[in-house]
Amino acid sequence: MLNAHSKTALITGASFGIGLELARVFAREGYNLVLVARSGDKLRLLASELEKAHGTRSLILAVDLTDPGAPAYVLDQTTRAGIQVDVLVNNAGFGQYGLFAENDLEDCLRQIQLNVTTLTHLTRLYLPEMIERAKTEPKSGGILNVASTAGFQPGPLMAVYFATKAYVLHFSEALANELDGLGVSVTCLCPGATATEFHKRANATGMNLLKFGAMDARTVAEDGYRALMAGKPVVISGFKNWLLAQSVRFSPRRLVTAIARKTQEAGSR
Numbered sequence: 655m656l657n658a659h660s661k662t663a664l665i666t667g668a669s670f671g672i673g674l675e676l677a678r679v680f681a682r683e684g685y686n687l688v689l690v691a692r693s694g695d696k697l698r699l700l701a702s703e704l705e706k707a708h709g710t711r712s713l714i715l716a717v718d719l720t721d722p723g724a725p726a727y728v729l730d731q732t733t734r735a736g737i738q739v740d741v742l743v744n745n746a747g748f749g750q751y752g753l754f755a756e757n758d759l760e761d762c763l764r765q766i767q768l769n770v771t772t773l774t775h776l777t778r779l780y781l782p783e784m785i786e787r788a789k790t791e792p793k794s795g796g797i798l799n800v801a802s803t804a805g806f807q808p809g810p811l812m813a814v815y816f817a818t819k820a821y822v823l824h825f826s827e828a829l830a831n832e833l834d835g836l837g838v839s840v841t842c843l844c845p846g847a848t849a850t851e852f853h854k855r856a857n858a859t860g861m862n863l864l865k866f867g868a869m870d871a872r873t874v875a876e877d878g879y880r881a882l883m884a885g886k887p888v889v890i891s892g893f894k895n896w897l898l899a900q901s902v903r904f905s906p907r908r909l910v911t912a913i914a915r916k917t918q919e920a921g922s923r
C-alpha cells in the first residue's frame with residue numbers, strides 16, 4: 655500500500671472527466687495536487703472546491719501538453735515550487751474518429767504526442783527521483799497511466815487512438831516489471847466507454863459502442879486509485895469491460911478487428 659499522508663499527486667487532464675474525478679479521489683485521500691491541463695479556469699475552480707472540502711493545496715499548470723517542451727516546463731515548475739511528486743497520473747488524452755487516410759494529419763500527430771510521447775516523457779522525468787526516494791521510503795511513489803480497453807485490440811475508425819492505448823498498456827506493464835522490487839509501483843488503468851467529454855471531442859458520439867452504455871467517471875477513478883494503492887499492474891474498470899478485453903485473447907485477430915469496426919461504426923449509417 656502507498657502511504658497517502660501529505661504526499662503530492664500530479665494529474666494531467668484534471669479539468670474534465672476521469673482526470674477531474676481522480677483529482678477529487680486523491681484530494682479526499684489526503685494528497686496535495688499539481689493539476690495540469692489547458693483549461694486554467696476549470697483547474698482553478700476545482701482547486702478551490704478541493705481546498706474547501708479537504709484543505710488540499712494545488713499548483714495549477716495551464717499548459718498544452720502536445721507542446722514538445724511541455725513536460726520539461728512541468729518539471730521545472732514543480733521543482734521551482736519545491737514540490738516532490740509522489741504520484742504521477744498520466745491521464746490526459748484524446749481520440750480522433752474517422753478513416754485514417756481522411757483524418758487531419760496535425761490532429762493525428764498531436765494525438766500521438768499527447769497520448770504516447772508526453773506520457774513517456776513525463777514518466778522518464780519523474781521516475782528516477784521516485785526510485786531514489788524509494789530506497790529510504792519504500793512504496794512512497796507510483797505512476798498511474800490511463801490507457802483504455804482500446805489497448806487490447808486494433809480499432810478501425812480510431813486506428814491511431816487504439817494504437818496509442820496499446821502502447822500505454824504495454825509500456826506500463828513492462829515498466830511495472832522493471833520496477834518490481836524497487837518500491838515504485840506502476841498501474842495501467844483501462845476504462846471502457848465512460849461518460850466524459852471524450853466522445854464529443856473525438857466526434858464519435860454516434861458510434862454503436864455507446865449504445866451499450868457508459869460508466870461514470872467517478873467509478874473509473876476509484877478503480878484506478880484502488881489498483882494503484884494495491885500495486886496492481888493493470889486494472890480494467892467494470893466487469894463487462896474486463897470480459898470484453900479477455901475475449902479477444904483466443905479469437906482470430908482478423909475477427910477481433912472486424913468486430914471492433916462494427917462497434918466503432920455509427921448506428922445511423
Ligand SMILES: NC(=O)c1ccc[n+]([C@@H]2O[C@H](COP(=O)([O-])OP(=O)(O)OC[C@H]3O[C@@H](n4cnc5c(N)ncnc54)[C@H](OP(=O)(O)O)[C@@H]3O)[C@@H](O)[C@H]2O)c1
Nearest residue numbers: 667669670671672691692693719747802847848850851852
Ligand atoms: N471517456 C472514455 O470513454 C474513455 C475510455 C477509455 C479511456 N479513456 C482515456 O481517459 C483519459 C481521460 O479522458 P476523458 O474520458 O476524461 O476525456 P475528457 O473529458 O475529454 O478529458 C480529457 C482531459 O485531457 C485534457 N487534455 C486534452 N488535451 C490536452 C492537451 N493538449 N494538453 C493538456 N491537457 C489536455 C483535457 O483538458 P483541457 O481540454 O482543459 O486541456 C481534459 O482534462 C484519456 O487518456 C482517454 O483516452 C477515456
